[in-house]
Amino acid sequence: MKLFKRLVPWILLAIALFVLPAILSDFRLNLFGRYFALAITALAIDLIWGYTGLLSLGQGIFFALGGYAAAMYLTLNTPSQQGGNGIPKFFENFGVSELPFFWQPFNSPFLTLACLSLIPALVAGVVGYLIFRNRIKGVYFSIITQAALMVFFHFFNGQQKLINGSNGLTTNTTELYGLLVGSSDMKLWFYRLTVLLLPVAFLICRYFTTGRFGDALIAIRDDEQRFRFAGFNPVPFKTIVFIVAGGLCGVSGALYTVQTGIVSPQFMSISFSIEMVIWVAVGGRGSLVGPIIGAVLVNYLQSLVSEALPELWLFVQGGLFIFVVVLMPDGIYGWFTGGGLRSFLASFGIAQKARTYPKIDEQIESLQEVVSTTPTDSSA
Amino acid sequence: MAETLLELTDVSVSFDGFYALTDLSLKLIKGEVKSIIGPNGAGKTTFLDVITGKVRPTKGTVTYRGQSLVGMSEQKISRNGIGRKFQTPRVFDNLTVLRNLELAVSPRKNALSLMLDPLPMAAKDEVHRLMSYVGLAPFAGTQAGSLSHGQKQWLAIASLVAQAPEVLLLDEPVAGLTDEETLRTAELIKSLAGDHTVVVIEHDMEFIRDLDFDVTVLHQGQLLTEGPLDEVKKDPRVIEVYLGTTED
Ligand SMILES: Nc1ncnc2c1ncn2[C@@H]1O[C@H](COP(=O)(O)OP(=O)(O)OP(=O)(O)O)[C@@H](O)[C@H]1O
Numbered sequence: 001m002k003l004f005k006r007l008v009p010w011i012l013l014a015i016a017l018f019v020l021p022a023i024l025s026d027f028r029l030n031l032f033g034r035y036f037a038l039a040i041t042a043l044a045i046d047l048i049w050g051y052t053g054l055l056s057l058g059q060g061i062f063f064a065l066g067g068y069a070a071a072m073y074l075t076l077n078t079p080s081q082q083g084g085n086g087i088p089k090f091f092e093n094f095g096v097s098e099l100p101f102f103w104q105p106f107n108s109p110f111l112t113l114a115c116l117s118l119i120p121a122l123v124a125g126v127v128g129y130l131i132f133r134n135r136i137k138g139v140y141f142s143i144i145t146q147a148a149l150m151v152f153f154h155f156f157n158g159q160q161k162l163i164n165g166s167n168g169l170t171t172n173t174t175e176l177y178g179l180l181v182g183s184s185d186m187k188l189w190f191y192r193l194t195v196l197l198l199p200v201a202f203l204i205c206r207y208f209t210t211g212r213f214g215d216a217l218i219a220i221r222d223d224e225q226r227f228r229f230a231g232f233n234p235v236p237f238k239t240i241v242f243i244v245a246g247g248l249c250g251v252s253g254a255l256y257t258v259q260t261g262i263v264s265p266q267f268m269s270i271s272f273s274i275e276m277v278i279w280v281a282v283g284g285r286g287s288l289v290g291p292i293i294g295a296v297l298v299n300y301l302q303s304l305v306s307e308a309l310p311e312l313w314l315f316v317q318g319g320l321f322i323f324v325v326v327l328m329p330d331g332i333y334g335w336f337t338g339g340g341l342r343s344f345l346a347s348f349g350i351a352q353k354a355r356t357y358p359k360i361d362e363q364i365e366s367l368q369e370v371v372s373t374t375p376t377d378s379s380a
Numbered sequence: 381m382a383e384t385l386l387e388l389t390d391v392s393v394s395f396d397g398f399y400a401l402t403d404l405s406l407k408l409i410k411g412e413v414k415s416i417i418g419p420n421g422a423g424k425t426t427f428l429d430v431i432t433g434k435v436r437p438t439k440g441t442v443t444y445r446g447q448s449l450v451g452m453s454e455q456k457i458s459r460n461g462i463g464r465k466f467q468t469p470r471v472f473d474n475l476t477v478l479r480n481l482e483l484a485v486s487p488r489k490n491a492l493s494l495m496l497d498p499l500p501m502a503a504k505d506e507v508h509r510l511m512s513y514v515g516l517a518p519f520a521g522t523q524a525g526s527l528s529h530g531q532k533q534w535l536a537i538a539s540l541v542a543q544a545p546e547v548l549l550l551d552e553p554v555a556g557l558t559d560e561e562t563l564r565t566a567e568l569i570k571s572l573a574g575d576h577t578v579v580v581i582e583h584d585m586e587f588i589r590d591l592d593f594d595v596t597v598l599h600q601g602q603l604l605t606e607g608p609l610d611e612v613k614k615d616p617r618v619i620e621v622y623l624g625t626t627e628d
Pocket residue numbers: 395398399400418419420421422423424425426427467
């Protein structure tokens with residue numbers, strides 16, 4: 001059993017890498033690639049919300065920044081995308097003749113790889129530090145992150161001359177290593193990359209949530225003031241996890257962008273950032289498995305419902321959220337590990353019988369034996 | 381001889397015009413134990429809030445070893461050696477008893493150190509010593525949130541001692557404890573006296589008598605009187621505002 005438990009992650013990884021590509025159509029496989037990319041964002045949100053108690057409604061900022069970084073690189077490095085004056089075609093529509101300075105780093109693949117996580121991390125660090133230092137907490141933290149999201153949304157939406165405004169950047173028609181990014185071969189590679197990066201994100205989150213640092217995060221969530229009185233300054237702790245979460249969201253956004261074929265300011269819509277939180281709530285916050293389950297399940301459900309009855313999805317999502325919050329406050333995974341499945345089966349009379357006390361009815365002496373050996377309360 | 385460790389001078393605290401403390405002046409001598417009593421709303425907790433940086437005094441000065449504490453952050457005051465147990469026992473509910481204490485005992489309180497340094501052996505030993513002293517050793521792996529009230533009270537006290545502060549401020553340490561536990565807490569406090577400076581706020585007169593240290597009476601944010609419990613109890617002003625109403 002123990003061996004099996006240790007093998008589970010490897011089995012899941014093998015299934016995702018070899019079985020799913022074999023049995024799913026290109027279209028479905030690409031969808032799963034997107035879900036796994038979103039699962040990285042869910043992990044990041046769990047790190048800051050589930051463990052540290054910071055309910056950010058602005059993770060879309062970092063997600064979009066990562067997406068834009070990837071898209072800018074692809075746009076710059078695809079010959080067919082370039083217009084007459086050697087810069088991306090869309091600039092011509094707005095009469096821009098020179099590449100804006102902040103596009104420059106994205107000529108380089110290495111700088112792009114660094115930027116797509118470091119820029120979101122840096123923004124998270126600055127925004128987070130200012131918020132945490134001023135002791136903005138709870139609902140106010142959520143409101144401020146949402147306000148920051150709106151600022152970023154309007155900036156990207158309005159700046160056609162800098163970043164193509166509300167049109168966003170299309171990556172499907174760009175090329176990477178001579179392959180069209182929208183081709184199914186390329187998408188298979190992105191799928192594999194995502195499947196490999198998700199466990200990396202998982203391990204990063206596990207590093208920060210276990211050990212003494214992880215204890216400190218939980219202490220901050222439980223009682224931040226008490227944490228201060230114990231001699232700790234919570235600001236660096238919160239800033240660190242917010243930076244890590246920002247970086248992870250950036251990677252997630254980049255992987256999502258190349259698999260959907262477009263990045264646009266819609267990544268920074270208010271509703272999308274709220275959905276991210278819903279995945280985590282549904283899957284189960286405060287555990288690292290829960291958010292992955294939540295992100296994949298909710299988004300899979302969304303695809304199924306949207307394909308059948310597009311106008312129904314928002315109702316289903318709202319209903320699902322209420323259902324989980326009311327009936328499974330610890331999310332699906334928390335409900336499962338908390339013995340939820342057993343009590344659920346028990347209500348149908350098919351639970352395993354607990355084997356604590358053997359044949360208690362027939363052999364009263366065995367009961368007495370149990371009573372006499374039960375350790376007495378030693379709180380005195 | 382006696383060295384003043386902590387000194388409040390003319391401290392007033394106003395909450396929107398309501399004065400919880402009015403021109404309070406008080407000295408703590410190194411190594412002494414001070415019991416503070418006073419009716420509900422007398423300002424006892426506010427007194428601790430002012431020392432520990434939770435509340436900024438509207439007026440007056442607070443100095444610790446000659447250094448002003450006004451405007452200093454809570455964590456800095458704590459690191460300087462002033463530790464506090466809250467009136468309602470506050471523990472980290474989702475950490476086990478052991479992890480609660482390991483966090484408190486941590487010699488270096490910065491993020492990087494928690495990430496990279498293992499807890500020193502001596503600190504681990506101290507945690508185990510404290511756990512058995514307060515009888516929580518069998519609950520080392522229990523989530524603090526599921527402890528009983530009395531156990532939380534003791535975990536809170538143990539966490540405070542684990543921080544190794546020089547000054548311990550205990551706000552109602554025996555509220556909700558059994559008689560036996562109360563006795564043991566008194567013993568613990570006595571064992572800390574001398575090396576540590578302790579302020580105990582309590583309503584439990586038996587406990588105050590048991591401790592047998594000088595008593596300070598607060599009333600309406602002001603210092604009413606100071607002295608041994610028996611003398612204080614004879615003071616007509618004290619009888620009027622406090623003991624007269626509770627000792628029927
Ligand atoms: N943050 C606050 N805002 C407004 N009023 C406050 C605040 N904190 C305390 N007070 C008021 O200040 C007065 C003193 O409160 P404090 O908590 O110091 O009393 P106490 O002596 O500790 O009482 P108790 O024995 O009930 O714990 C009370 O009247 C209380 O209502």
